[in-house]
Amino acid sequence: MPQFDDRFRQTLSDLFAWRRDVRRFRDDPVCETALRDCLALASLSPSVGNSQPWRFVRVSDSERRRAVTESFERCNAAAALGYDASRRDLYLGLKLAGLREAPVHLAVFCDEATEAGLGLGRATMPEMLRYSVVGAIQTFWLATRARGIGVGWVSILEPARVRAALDVPESWHLVAYLCVGHPREEHLDPELVRHGWQDRDADAAKLFER
Numbered sequence: 001m002p003q004f005d006d007r008f009r010q011t012l013s014d015l016f017a018w019r020r021d022v023r024r025f026r027d028d029p030v031c032e033t034a035l036r037d038c039l040a041l042a043s044l045s046p047s048v049g050n051s052q053p054w055r056f057v058r059v060s061d062s063e064r065r066r067a068v069t070e071s072f073e074r075c076n077a078a079a080a081l082g083y084d085a086s087r088r089d090l091y092l093g094l095k096l097a098g099l100r101e102a103p104v105h106l107a108v109f110c111d112e113a114t115e116a117g118l119g120l121g122r123a124t125m126p127e128m129l130r131y132s133v134v135g136a137i138q139t140f141w142l143a144t145r146a147r148g149i150g151v152g153w154v155s156i157l158e159p160a161r162v163r164a165a166l167d168v169p170e171s172w173h174l175v176a177y178l179c180v181g182h183p184r185e186e187h188l189d190p191e192l193v194r195h196g197w198q199d200r201d202a203d204a205a206k207l208f209e210r
Contacts, residue, residue, distance in 0.1 A: 015146055022150030023191060025101040025181035034147050035104065035180070042140035047132035049117025054136040057166055059105040067165035068107075068157065068177065069099045075156045094195055097154045102179035107162060108137055113171035133175045140178075150183035 039056060047053060059065055076096060080088050099105070110133040112126075122128045141151045159174040193199055 015142055018186075018188060019142055019145045020150065020183075020187065020190065022152045022179070022181075022183045023095045023098045024184040025098045025103070025150065025152075025179065026184050027101060027103060028182060030104050030149055030181055034144075034149065038140050038143040038147065038149070041143040042136045045132070045136040045139045047117070047135070048122050048128035049120030051114055051117030051120075051122075051129060051132065053111045053114050053116070053129045054133045055109040055111050055168070055172055057107040057109065057168060059107055059166060064165050065099070065105060068105070068162055071158045071161045071165075072097055072099060072154060072156055075158060079156060090196065094192070094197060096156060098152050098179040098181070099154065101184075102152065102181040104180035106178040106180060107166055107168075107174065108133060108176040108178060109163075109168060109172035110175050111169075111171060112173050113169070130173065130175055137176050137178070144180065148182065150181060152179040153177070154179060 042054065042056075043052065045054075059068065080091050083091055110130045112129055114129075137153075144151050154177045157174070157177055162174050162177065163170075163172065187194060190200065
């Protein structure tokens with residue numbers, strides 16, 4: 001068994017703190033070996049019933065990327081209309097995706113028709129399949145950060161349009177669309193804090209006793 005000492009635990013804490021949602025990317029390529037290594041680590045994530053339902057799709061085709069970017073732009077414009085004038089101006093000033101700059105796009109799906117795991121652990125909570133995919137995404141995110149690579153999670157999208165644009169099976173549910181690349185800048189504070197959208201909650205752990 002490996003020994004995780006105080007130095008390792010401090011470094012791990014630093015990794016958690018510096019894991020940022022990156023929207024501003026350099027355009028230099030991501031090392032293929034590093035990307036593959038991070039995906040391999042993501043595959044070590046826990047999954048309900050050992051179902052391993054994550055499906056990573058690298059989107060390299062320019063037309064498919066354009067379809068995803070156009071979906072984001074439509075959804076982003078619509079979302080802005082849901083705020084009052086002052087908040088809308090702030091919203092429109094935020095950079096919420098690095099779709100045009102990031103060298104790597106990864107769409108992450110949950111295969112909800114997978115037979116792996118034989119249904120164990122999800123008869124009463126079928127959403128556990130999707131939660132398993134989220135766990136794999138977090139593992140991938142931390143692995144990339146440890147290698148100086150940044151990740152941005154784009155959620156302002158139309159899942160059905162993205163699935164159609166990428167020509168994946170109907171049973172695959174979109175969980176995340178990730179922009180991956182080297183960050184243009186580094187900040188310890190989240191971008192939404194830095195640009196005045198909302199401060200972090202001092203009691204973010206939200207532990208309740210019963």
